[in-house]
Amino acid sequence: xxxxxxxxxxxxxxxxxxxxxxxxxxxxxxxxxxxxxxxxxxxxxxxxxxxxxxxxxxxxxxxxxxxxxxxxxxxxxxxxxxxxxxxxxxxxxxxxxxxxxxxxxxxxxxxxxxxxxxxxxxxxxxxxxxxxxxxxxxxxxxxxxxxxxxxxxxxxxxxxxxxxxxxxxxxxxxxxxxxxxxxxxxxxxxxxxxxxxxxxxxxxxxxxxxxxxxxxxxxxxxxxxxxxxxxxxxxxxxxxxxxxxxxxxxxxxxxxxxxxxxxxxxxxxxxxxxxxxxxxxxxxxxxxxxxxxxxxxxxxxxxxxxxx
Ligand SMILES: Nc1ncnc2c1ncn2[C@@H]1O[C@H](COP(=O)(O)OP(=O)(O)OP(=O)(O)O)[C@@H](O)[C@H]1O
Numbered sequence: 212x213x214x215x216x217x218x219x220x221x222x223x224x225x226x227x228x229x230x231x232x233x234x235x236x237x238x239x240x241x242x243x244x245x246x247x248x249x250x251x252x253x254x255x256x257x258x259x260x261x262x263x264x265x266x267x268x269x270x271x272x273x274x275x276x277x278x279x280x281x282x283x284x285x286x287x288x289x290x291x292x293x294x295x296x297x298x299x300x301x302x303x304x305x306x307x308x309x310x311x312x313x314x315x316x317x318x319x320x321x322x323x324x325x326x327x328x329x330x331x332x333x334x335x336x337x338x339x340x341x342x343x344x345x346x347x348x349x350x351x352x353x354x355x356x357x358x359x360x361x362x363x364x365x366x367x368x369x370x371x372x373x374x375x376x377x378x379x380x381x382x383x384x385x386x387x388x389x390x391x392x393x394x395x396x397x398x399x400x401x402x403x404x405x406x407x408x409x410x411x412x413x414x415x416x417x418x419x420x421x422x423x424x425x426x427x428x429x430x431x432x433x434x435x436x437x438x439x440x441x442x443x444x445x446x447x448x449x450x451x452x453x454x455x456x457x458x459x460x461x462x463x464x465x466x467x468x469x470x471x472x473x474x475x476x477x478x479x480x481x482x483x484x485x486x487x488x489x490x491x492x493x494x495x496x497x498x499x500x501x502x503x504x505x506x507x508x509x510x511x512x513x514x515x516x517x518x519x
Pocket of ligand 1: 247
């Protein structure tokens with residue numbers, strides 16, 4: 212039984228797309244990254260999973276149950292960290308935590324929440340209205356874990372956390388996942404987070420799933436950036452042929468910049484070895500760059516030169 216199963220899931224808002232025809236499976240116990248640029252459809256998918264909005268068409272199964280109308284018993288099994296948390300402004304952090312524990316019948320003393328609060332350097336004494344974004348986020352993380360959920364859904368959990376706290380947070384997530392077998396589904400637009408934490412990743416763009424694979428599969432098919440210039444005696448013809456392999460290649464100030472796939476690299480280097488090359492740089496694309504080139508909307512594809 213999967214933790215999450217989506218079948219042909221579509222959500223439109225007054226006829227405009229939210230998400231289109233999503234098919235996705237997240238196995239139990241996985242840490243699954245859901246990545247995409249702004250407006251891609253991440254929050255819409257999460258809101259559908261949480262029964263906060265209804266699908267236009269398609270089916271959603273969560274922890275083996277088909278979502279159909281409102282199901283509070285299913286929601287109790289899910290921990291949710293929204294991208295923006297709204298809490299009672301006049302209560303202190305500790306009061307909110309105790310209140311949430313009493314609602315869920317959880318014993319804070321027996322849970323690891325205090326340990327996690329300390330590791331996240333959370334300040335529970337202040338009133339919520341005077342909280343910083345980071346402290347608010349930390350409280351949101353603690354609240355999402357308080358009832359020992361089977362499925363943890365985190366919507367951009369790291370925004371507002373400094374790098375050291377982020378590291379602690381990832382460590383806590385890993386520990387929690389190993390200890391309890393909790394499935395973690397988290398959305399982000401920061402690819403390095405997915406690299407650090409996840410086995411599987413789904414990439415969404417313009418409301419459609421573009422790729423579902425392991426993180427290492429995406430890394431393995433990484434391409435290479437080549438930047439090359441030749442001595443003037445070369446008329447550039449051969450090079451021009453080479454760099455035309457990449458439709459988004461650039462030529463400027465005597466320097467050719469283009470991308471080749473892994474499988475083409477050896478033959479391209481062999482060809483370059485026969486040319487009067489003055490400068491050559493070959494660099495493997497990072498996952499981040501690959502994401503930017505392949506998965507960002509066409510309009511947002513950055514100038515290749517900025518990446519080299
Ligand atoms: N309540 C709404 N009413 C109308 N359109 C909406 C609503 N919520 C989302 N949308 C639209 O649905 C699309 C997907 O938005 P969504 O918020 O799911 O993206 P996202 O990937 O979470 O983006 P971000 O990273 O910016 O939070 C966008 O085009 C957005 O404008």
